[in-house]
Amino acid sequence: xxxxxxxxxxxxxxxxxxxxxxxxxxxxxxxxxxxxxxxxxxxxxxxxxxxxxxxxxxxxxxxxxxxxxxxxxxxxxxxxxxxxxxxxxxxxxxxxxxxxxxxxxxxxxxxxxxxxxxxxxxxxxxxxxxxxxxxxxxxxxxxxxxxxxxxxxxxxxxxxxxxxxxxxxxxxxxxxxxxxxxxxxxxxxxxxxxxxxxxxxxxxxxxxxxxxxxxxxxxxxxxxxxxxxxxxxxxxxxxxxxxxxxxxxxxxxxxxxxxxxxxxxxxxxxxxxxxxxxxxxxxxxxxxxxxxxx
Numbered sequence: 001x002x003x004x005x006x007x008x009x010x011x012x013x014x015x016x017x018x019x020x021x022x023x024x025x026x027x028x029x030x031x032x033x034x035x036x037x038x039x040x041x042x043x044x045x046x047x048x049x050x051x052x053x054x055x056x057x058x059x060x061x062x063x064x065x066x067x068x069x070x071x072x073x074x075x076x077x078x079x080x081x082x083x084x085x086x087x088x089x090x091x092x093x094x095x096x097x098x099x100x101x102x103x104x105x106x107x108x109x110x111x112x113x114x115x116x117x118x119x120x121x122x123x124x125x126x127x128x129x130x131x132x133x134x135x136x137x138x139x140x141x142x143x144x145x146x147x148x149x150x151x152x153x154x155x156x157x158x159x160x161x162x163x164x165x166x167x168x169x170x171x172x173x174x175x176x177x178x179x180x181x182x183x184x185x186x187x188x189x190x191x192x193x194x195x196x197x198x199x200x201x202x203x204x205x206x207x208x209x210x211x212x213x214x215x216x217x218x219x220x221x222x223x224x225x226x227x228x229x230x231x232x233x234x235x236x237x238x239x240x241x242x243x244x245x246x247x248x249x250x251x252x253x254x255x256x257x258x259x260x261x262x263x264x265x266x267x268x269x270x271x272x273x274x275x276x277x278x279x280x281x282x283x284x285x286x287x288x289x290x291x292x293x294x
Contacts, residue, residue: 038095085112230282
């Protein structure tokens with residue numbers, strides 16, 4: 001697996017501009033190349049393949065890290081932590097699931113950066129509950145929606161709105177707002193005092209061009225056909241349980257399905273797991289057959 005020593009290193013804010021220039025040299029990968037590299041890592045742990053996957057997404061890491069500048073920590077450290085998250089994403093990425101690495105990696109990158117922020121903020125003595133983490137990372141966004149971005153305490157109405165939206169006590173909102181006093185920075189701010197370049201110059205345009213969009217739509221169509229065909233390998237009960245548990249925006253509970261089929265919740269869970277494994281196997285076999293035929 002790629003290590004921190006095998007990718008460009010950002011050691012301090014002083015060499016940030018040089019680091020950003022360096023990572024722009026790594027090309028972004030087409031869907032097919034990304035898939036083949038991911039398979040090489042998955043099947044034979046090819047470190048060169050993992051290295052290409054990681055370095056091709058370093059600009060994505062930098063972009064996500066810039067979104068956390070307002071927490072008062074050096075951007076160089078946020079990027080470094082995000083790179084670790086990117087490596088973890090590559091290590092666990094399954095290319096046969098039907099989505100691009102960037103979509104999967106975003107979660108790992110954000111998780112790594114957020115964990116680092118939580119451990120670094122000595123004033124924020126929480127982080128042990130999901131509600132407090134949600135408050136920590138969503139308060140700024142909600143204040144922006146309410147146009148309450150000025151310094152100082154929020155109005156009682158604003159506090160009440162945030163508390164209701166995030167389902168946390170109002171006093172927690174007041175305390176967190178006072179702790180999060182680090183100023184935000186403009187995207188038009190220069191990278192360095194002696195530089196004409198601005199932060200916004202380094203934002204990655206995630207909009208795909210027409211050729212890439214067409215290729216991705218064709219690839220998505222192929223994967224949908226694979227999924228439809230693979231579902232035929234399941235019996236009626238397996239297909240229904242898998243659809244209810246894995247393919248719906250609001251999954252049906254084990255309890256509801258256990259009552260529907262007159263079996264225990266544990267039995268429903270076992271059927272779900274078995275059906276998903278059968279589905280994965282069928283999709284992988286069909287994908288291999290397609291590539292051999294092509």
